[in-house]
Amino acid sequence: DAKTTQPTSMDCAEGRAANLPCNHSTISGNEYVYWYRQIHSQGPQYIIHGLKNNETNEMASLIITEDRKSSTLILPHATLRDTAVYYCIVRVEGSQGNLIFGKGTKLSVKP
């Protein structure tokens, strides 16, 4: 079973920041938080990952709480092309083995 909990769906206005929350209260000390997204009819796409410090790349920012029990993925200026299902996953970095997906959050960006 997935070790994360996410809202089923969220809406965001185009051009505004999209903030997607994730709860992972049972995360272990050596587990990273990963985010993937899946645009309709495509395979999941890696977005970002982090351990305990906030991370930023060209796609998004990841904010992890100090106790590491929750995190937020931020898309700073959402576009219509960001409409997708976003998955939050916890796993040990560099480990072989599978990604355990939950149902994710369906983000709808509206004009």
Next chain:
Amino acid sequence: ETGVTQSPTHLIKTRGQQVTLRCSSQSGHNTVSWYQQALGQGPQFIFQYYREEENGRGNFPPRFSGLQFPNYSSELNVNALELDDSALYLCASSRTGRANYGYTFGSGTRLTVV
């Protein structure tokens, strides 16, 4: 570098038949994983191949089997198809030994069993 390619993109099979799905890994990747995604659900792990051997398996029956070839491409075989096997089948490649944010997924094969 080329990404992960899967074939065919769509397939319709009859219950009881057998099917083979194919996947070409991203250049430089040596590990392949297969996932099944039912409508409205997240992908579910089927199995993973590394060095041409299965080295991890999810909760799927033995009629789901696979192969990995020396060029790291892979096949997923499903025997005795059931209606519930209708799903999107995703292949993901990665390089063992490197941080696994490097999972690259293909666009999948949509299998419909009638």
